[in-house]
Amino acid sequence: MNKMIPTERIENRIYLIRDLKVMIDRDLAELYGVKTKTLNQAVKRNIRRFPKDFMFQLSEKEKIHLVTICDHLQELKYSYQLPYAFTEQGVAMLSSVLNSSRAIDINILIMRAFVKLRKNLLAHKDLMILFRKLEGKVGQHDIEIGLIMRAIEKMIKPEPKPPRKIGFQP
Numbered sequence: 565m566n567k568m569i570p571t572e573r574i575e576n577r578i579y580l581i582r583d584l585k586v587m588i589d590r591d592l593a594e595l596y597g598v599k600t601k602t603l604n605q606a607v608k609r610n611i612r613r614f615p616k617d618f619m620f621q622l623s624e625k626e627k628i629h630l631v632t633i634c635d636h637l638q639e640l641k642y643s644y645q646l647p648y649a650f651t652e653q654g655v656a657m658l659s660s661v662l663n664s665s666r667a668i669d670i671n672i673l674i675m676r677a678f679v680k681l682r683k684n685l686l687a688h689k690d691l692m693i694l695f696r697k698l699e700g701k702v703g704q705h706d707i708e709i710g711l712i713m714r715a716i717e718k719m720i721k722p723e724p725k726p727p728r729k730i731g732f733q734p
Contacts (some may be wrong), residue, residue, distance in 0.1 A: 574677040579634075579649075581626055586649035587674070588622075588630070591638065591717065595670050596662055604648060613661065618654035623680045668730050669697045 577591040601620040607614055617661045622630065624646065638646060651657065652675070657673035 571673065571677055571680065574674055575681060579630065579676065581630070581649055582620070582621065584649075584651050585678065586651055586657055588637070588646040589650070590640065592650060592655065593659065594662075595674070596658075596667050598662065603658075603662065607658070609649070612710055613657050614650075618649060618657055619648055619650050621648050674699060689700045 574595070577587055577595075578585050579588065580586075589603055590600045593603040596603065607619065627640060627646055630647075631637050639712065655674050655678075659667050
């Protein structure tokens with residue numbers, strides 16, 4: 565199964581919407597090898613398994629934004645249906661609703677992709693903290709370097725001589 569679907573393909577289909585990492589129903593249906601309509605019908609038959617923190621429907625504005633940034637979702641542009649977004653927990657719940665060996669295998673890959681993404685974000689967070697510390701130090705050094713440069717400029721520049729007066733001087 566790992567050779568069929570590269571992890572990068574799954575990672576590239578995890579979006580940040582409403583400050584949540586989610587996957588869209590159309591992408592999930594493609595990965596599971598079912599139609600989007602079939603996936604959504606299975607979810608609706610088991611709606612109690614999908615509270616609002618597991619799944620939500622995108623607004624028209626969110627759909628337009630998603631179509632703008634994702635070339636493979638251009639078909640959504642003309643669809644009157646608003647797509648559903650599934651959080652990591654919602655994706656995990658899908659494996660129990662779509663009861664097939666492919667669904668289980670795909671879910672394992674998706675869960676690994678979410679975990680990898682979380683690890684990458686933590687690594688980036690650590691880097692941001694280091695950069696902020698460094699920025700504070702560099703900022704202070706910039707001030708000190710500026711003072712040193714002005715002192716050196718004063719030493720290098722000769723003192724301006726008073727202008728000589730032109731004309732006869734008794």
